[in-house]
Amino acid sequence: MSDATPETTAQAPDGGNGIPGPRLRRLKIIVFFHYDDEAFSNREGSVARRHFAEFRWKIEQQIQARGVEGDELTRIMSGLIAIEPFYCIEAWTYQHTEIAKKICARGCGKHLDAFDAWARDRSMFDEVTKPWDPAALDGCLRKAHNVELTGPGFPAEAVWGTEKSFYETVDRMLTCPALLDALQRTYAAPAAQAASKHP
């Protein structure tokens, strides 16, 4: 990563419209942009994905117009992160099958075997169209339990291991240095934790 460029060496004016290039270089902006509309196997046909690519390209053009290029442009653009679950966010939240089974048991109790089967092949979730619709799972979970479904014990590593939409989204996050720095600040290294317990 290159050093920050002093404001006095601005290479391009901002045209009085938006954040000037030198300020952009100092900012660590992270924007998560969520869209969905297809099963993973048909992701190339996603209209939302195409629209996002156009949106992203226009933003990149605006930043370039402020004299930001190369590694700095790549770094700034890495902060615009597509959250792209297929078919929808429930393709991820329903992956917490242990909680899903508890919710099902509290309600209809008819889908315990189905969630067990999905847990054995987690890649299936990305191929279910509208999993929240009554046509799928009889509307067992719908969209009513997503907060509970993303609670403790979420099988993130297993979902990542399916190498589908969750895997690809995590991959995009890993290209963003600002996000990795921010996440690193949310936990202490084991040595630091030990030191804090035994000052």
Ligand SMILES: [Zn+2]
């Ligand atoms: Zn059920």
